[in-house]
Amino acid sequence: MSLGSPLIRYWYNPSPDMVGDTVEAFLQEMAGATLIHIPGRDRSRKRAICTLLHGNEPSGTRGVFRFIKEGIEPAVDLLCFFGSVRTALHEPMFFYRHLPEHRDLNRCFRPPFEGDQGRLAKAILDILEEMAPEALLEDIHNTSGMGPSFAVCMKQDAEHEALTSLFTQRMLVTGLRLGALFEYSERNVPTVTIECGGAQDPHADNIAFEGILRYATEEDVLTPQPADWGLEVLREPVRLELREDAAITYSEAEDVYADITLPPDVEHHNFGRISTDVQLGWVKPESWDKLIINTPDGVDVKDRILRLEGNRLYPAQALKMFMITSNATIAKSDCLFYAVTDDGSHLE
Ligand SMILES: [Zn+2]
Numbered sequence: 164m165s166l167g168s169p170l171i172r173y174w175y176n177p178s179p180d181m182v183g184d185t186v187e188a189f190l191q192e193m194a195g196a197t198l199i200h201i202p203g204r205d206r207s208r209k210r211a212i213c214t215l216l217h218g219n220e221p222s223g224t225r226g227v228f229r230f231i232k233e234g235i236e237p238a239v240d241l242l243c244f245f246g247s248v249r250t251a252l253h254e255p256m257f258f259y260r261h262l263p264e265h266r267d268l269n270r271c272f273r274p275p276f277e278g279d280q281g282r283l284a285k286a287i288l289d290i291l292e293e294m295a296p297e298a299l300l301e302d303i304h305n306t307s308g309m310g311p312s313f314a315v316c317m318k319q320d321a322e323h324e325a326l327t328s329l330f331t332q333r334m335l336v337t338g339l340r341l342g343a344l345f346e347y348s349e350r351n352v353p354t355v356t357i358e359c360g361g362a363q364d365p366h367a368d369n370i371a372f373e374g375i376l377r378y379a380t381e382e383d384v385l386t387p388q389p390a391d392w393g394l395e396v397l398r399e400p401v402r403l404e405l406r407e408d409a410a411i412t413y414s415e416a417e418d419v420y421a422d423i424t425l426p427p428d429v430e431h432h433n434f435g436r437i438s439t440d441v442q443l444g445w446v447k448p449e450s451w452d453k454l455i456i457n458t459p460d461g462v463d464v465k466d467r468i469l470r471l472e473g474n475r476l477y478p479a480q481a482l483k484m485f486m487i488t489s490n491a492t493i494a495k496s497d498c499l500f501y502a503v504t505d506d507g508s509h510l511e
Contacts, residue, residue, distance in 0.1 A: 168286035171244070172197040179234045186221065187256060189228045193248050196283055198290060201231070201241040203379075208239035210378060211296035213287060213344055214303055216269040217260045218250030222359050223303030226371035230379060237379040242294055244287055257362070260493070267496070269302070273342040284344075291347065298326060298384060299354040301345040303371045305362035307490045310433045312370050315345060315356040322353040322385045324394055329384060330357045330374035333434070335485070335501070336398045338459045353385060358486070397483060401456050401464060401510055402498040409453035411491050411499070417474065422450035425499075430487050436505050437484060443469075443476045456502075464510045468502055481505035 174197055183189045214223030227243050246268050250259050261267050261280070271284035291299065313333035316323045327334045340346055348354035357374065360367030378384055405411060405423070412421035413429070425444035432443075446454065448471060456465040470479040487500040504510065 168289065170196060170283050170286045171290065174199045176200065176202055177231060179232050182228060182231050186225050186228050190224070190245075190248055190252050190256075193245055194252075195248050196286075197245045197248060199227070199231070199243040199245070201237055201243065201379075203237040203239040203241060205239045209242055209294055209296040210237075210239055210298050210300075210384070211242040211244065211291060211294070212300045212303070212375065212378070213244040213246065214300075215248060215251055216246040216302045216344065217267070217304065218247040218253070218262075219257050219260045220302075220305035220362055221251070221257045222305050222362070222367045222371040223357075223375075224251070225368050226303060226375040229372050230375055235376070235380065238382050239297070241379050242290075242296055244290075246283065246287070269344060270342045272344045272346060273340075287344070288347070291352075292350075296352065298322075298378075299344075299347055299352055300326070300375075300378060301343065301347065301354055301356045303330075303357045303359050303374070305364075305367055306358055306360060306486065307362070307488055307493060310358070310360055310430060310485075312357070312359045312367070313434075313485065315358065316354065317346065317348045318353075319396060319398070321387050323348070323355055325385050325387045326353055326355045326378075328387065328394060329377040329381075330359065330370060332393055333395045334397070335400055336396060337400055339400075339402070340459070397485075397503045398507065399459075399509065400485070400501040400503045401458055401468065403468070403500050403502070404455045404457075404498050405495050406453040406455060407495075409450065409495065411494050413489055413491065417445040422447055422453050423476075425489070427489060430489050432484050433487055434483060434485050437478050437482050439470070439478050439481060441478065443478065445474050446471055446476050447474055458510055462510075467504075467510060 266280045268280045271280045276285040312331040314327035315335045319336045345356040359370040410421045411423045412418040413427045418424045423446045470477045482502045484500045484502045
C-alpha cells in the first residue's frame with residue numbers, strides 16, 4: 164500500500180514481541196512519526212487514533228503499547244498514529260511538549276502547513292482522507308498537573324456522545340478553531356479529543372487503556388448506550404489568553420514584578436464551581452489589558468468572566484474553569500484556562 168508520505172513510517176500488524184518490552188523500547192523502535200495498522204475482524208471498517216501529538220503526554224502511547232502487548236484483535240481495523248515520537252525520545256524522555264525549535268504539532272492541522280510540523284500534520288490528514296476511518300480519536304492527551312478526565316469535540320450529537328462515553332462522563336463542546344486535529348470532525352467523521360488526566364498519574368494511564376480497549380473492540384462505538392445518559396456537557400468555553408508581553412508568576416503571594424500572579428495550586432479549581440467570592444490571584448490594574456478573553460467570534464467577554472478589585476482577581480460570575488495550567492510557558496503560548504458560566508448561559 165502506498166501512503167504517499169515519506170514523513171510517516173507505516174508499520175503493519177506488529178506482533179507483541181516486535182514492539183519491545185517497554186514503552187521506551189517501543190518508541191525507539193518507531194524512531195519517528197509512525198502509523199501502526201492493526202487488522203480487525205471486520206476488514207471493511209477502520210477506526211483511527213492519533214496520539215503523542217505532544218511529546219510529554221505518554222498515556223495514549225502507553226495504552227496502545229499495552230493493547231498490542233496483550234495481542235488483542237480489534238473489531239475493525241485500527242489505525243494508530245504516533246506524532247511527536249522524536250520529541251518524546253529527546254532526553255529526558257517524555258519531557259518536551261514540542262522541541263523549542265518546533266511549533267506545537269496540534270496547532271498545525273490547517274493551512275499553510277509550513278515547516279516540519281506543518282508537513283507532518285498535512286501527511287496525517289492526507290492518510291486519514293485516504294483511509295477513511297469511521298471515527299477518530301484526536302489524541303489521548305495528558306494535562307500538565309492532576310485533573311479529571313474529559314472529552315472535547317466540536318459537535319454535540321449522539322455519535323460524539325457515544326465516543327466520549329468510552330472514556331469519560333464529561334464533554335466540552337467548542338467551536339474554537341486553533342488548527343487542532345479534532346477539527347477533523349468538520350469532514351463529517353465523528354472526532355473527539357480525550358484528556359485523560361495528569362502525565363504522572365497512573366489513573367490516567369488506566370483511563371487511556373480502558374477507553375482504547377472499548378474503542379477498538381466494541382462492534383459499534385457510534386451509538387450511545389443507556390449508561391451514557393449521565394454525561395455532563397459544557398458548551399462553548401472561552402479561553403483566557405495572555406498578551407505576548409505579559410509576565411506571569413505562580414506564587415502564594417503577589418509578585419510585584421509580574422503582571423499576573425496565581426497561586427501554585429490554582430489547578431485545584433479544575434471543573435469545580437467557583438463562586439464570585441473566590442480570589443483567583445492578583446493582576447496589576449495597569450496590566451488588565453494584557454488579559455484577553457474573546458468568544459470564538461472575537462467578542463470581548465472578559466468583564467463577564469473576570470473582575471478586578473484593586474489588584475485582586477475574582478470571577479465576575481459563578482464559573483466552571485478547566486485546563487487551568489500552572490505552567491507559565493503553556494499559559495503564555497496557549498492559554499491559561501478555559502471557562503464556562505456555571506448556569507450554562509451563552510457568552511455572546
Ligand atoms: Zn496534548
